[in-house]
Amino acid sequence: MLKEHLRLKDVTLIALHYVVFGSVILYFGRDIFIPLSFATLISFVIYPSCKWFEKRGFKRMTAILVNIILLLIVLSGIVALLINQFVGFLEEWPLIESKVMESLKTFRSFLYESYGVSKEHQSKFITQMFNGSGSGAFEMLRTMISASAFSTVLMVLIPVYSVLILYYREIWVKVLLRLFPGERKESIDEILSLTITAYYNFIKGMGLVYLIVGILNSIGLLLLGVPHAILFGFIASVLTFIPYVGIMIGSLLPMAMAWITYDSVWYPIGIVSIFAFVQYLEANIIFPLAVSNRLNVNTLVMLLSIFVGGLLWGMAGMIIFVPFAGILKLVADHSTKLKTLSLVLGTDTSP
Numbered sequence: 083m084l085k086e087h088l089r090l091k092d093v094t095l096i097a098l099h100y101v102v103f104g105s106v107i108l109y110f111g112r113d114i115f116i117p118l119s120f121a122t123l124i125s126f127v128i129y130p131s132c133k134w135f136e137k138r139g140f141k142r143m144t145a146i147l148v149n150i151i152l153l154l155i156v157l158s159g160i161v162a163l164l165i166n167q168f169v170g171f172l173e174e175w176p177l178i179e180s181k182v183m184e185s186l187k188t189f190r191s192f193l194y195e196s197y198g199v200s201k202e203h204q205s206k207f208i209t210q211m212f213n214g215s216g217s218g219a220f221e222m223l224r225t226m227i228s229a230s231a232f233s234t235v236l237m238v239l240i241p242v243y244s245v246l247i248l249y250y251r252e253i254w255v256k257v258l259l260r261l262f263p264g265e266r267k268e269s270i271d272e273i274l275s276l277t278i279t280a281y282y283n284f285i286k287g288m289g290l291v292y293l294i295v296g297i298l299n300s301i302g303l304l305l306l307g308v309p310h311a312i313l314f315g316f317i318a319s320v321l322t323f324i325p326y327v328g329i330m331i332g333s334l335l336p337m338a339m340a341w342i343t344y345d346s347v348w349y350p351i352g353i354v355s356i357f358a359f360v361q362y363l364e365a366n367i368i369f370p371l372a373v374s375n376r377l378n379v380n381t382l383v384m385l386l387s388i389f390v391g392g393l394l395w396g397m398a399g400m401i402i403f404v405p406f407a408g409i410l411k412l413v414a415d416h417s418t419k420l421k422t423l424s425l426v427l428g429t430d431t432s433p
Contacts, residue, residue: 105394112395117236119402121243125251126281128153132248146248150241168313181342269416277412281405287369295319295364302356306349308340318357322364333357379407383427 108115128149135145247254258270300315308314318332333353340349379387387407391399407427414424 109394112399116395116398116402117239117243119406120236120240120398121247123281123285123402123405124153124240124244125247126278127285128244129248129251129278130282142249143245146245150245154241163312168310181345273413273416276416277409280412281409284405284408291364291368292316292319292322294368295322295360298360298363299357302360303336303353306340306352306356307344308336308349308353309343310339311336314339322361329357329361379404379411379427383407 128146131149132142132145135148136142140148255270255274258274296312296316296319298315299318300312303311303315314332314336317335318329321332322329337350337353340353341347343349384404384407387403388400391401391403393399395402411424411427414420414427417424
């Protein structure tokens with residue numbers, strides 16, 4: 083009994099060391115790992131299409147470049163649509179600002195009449211608040227500029243990394259064989275094939291889900307007469323990748339816009355009703371039909387992946403760590419040594 087206890091303690095310490103050192107490496111090496119991770123996921127998505135082109139006589143590099151260019155065109159179209167909507171939003175900012183000031187004036191009068199808070203005290207509090215936040219405004223601006231510069235570099239690096247990963251894919255398979263010498267080549271090939279196929283189907287299905295949910299959200303907001311319905315509808319759609327919390331965050335901006343525009347509480351209530359109905363359709367009808375081969379990761383692991391990814395890599399980690407958890411689940415499902423990990427990550431609730 084004592085030997086088993088000591089062995090379990092040693093295994094726990096080894097696992098803890100791996101977690102700590104792995105987290106340190108991921109955190110300090112995030113500038114290297116973030117573009118590589120995005121490139122790897124993109125490679126998984128376009129690999130089946132590249133194989134299709136290669137079977138029809140295209141050279142490997144030509145097939146890869148065609149798919150990368152097509153993907154960039156689609157993404158550029160989506161970004162251009164959202165930018166167009168955002169520019170329209172900025173053009174109405176003076177009107178929105180006047181509405182906000184009017185609402186603030188009404189709220190200050192309410193505080194004075196209902197609670198006796200003088201306008202001098204309110205002005206003093208607002209001044210202190212702005213002075214406190216103003217000290218961090220420059221730091222926030224510098225962070226935004228730095229993030230924009232880093233994003234520009236990523237826009238160049240990620241496609242290049244994706245091309246090289248796909249072009250030299252046999253080399254990476256040989257590397258995996260050397261990293262896991264105990265596994266048979268057929269087993270590794272099978273796991274890679276299943277991982278790529280499952281992730282490709284998952285991304286394809288999720289893209290369809292986001293498109294349908296964004297259209298339904300936009301139609302609902304257009305029927306209510308909310309300005310910039312397409313922008314708000316698709317932002318809320320994309321934020322649904324964060325379970326439960328994302329849809330609430332996505333509804334805040336259109337609710338505020340509707341309240342400012344129409345000065346009525348019924349419009350925000352209508353937005354909540356529309357988003358709740360669309361969310362119900364997404365969870366019970368759209369997602370099961372569109373995502374036929376989903377990455378079966380339980381909600382707790384998904385939330386932890388988002389949280390840990392946010393701590394280590396910021397917004398990029400919140401996006402990347404969820405599919406990586408799903409890929410880890412697929413690998414664990416097909417490895418006899420990782421069955422316990424498969425149970426931890428999975429959704430099987432049978433006794």
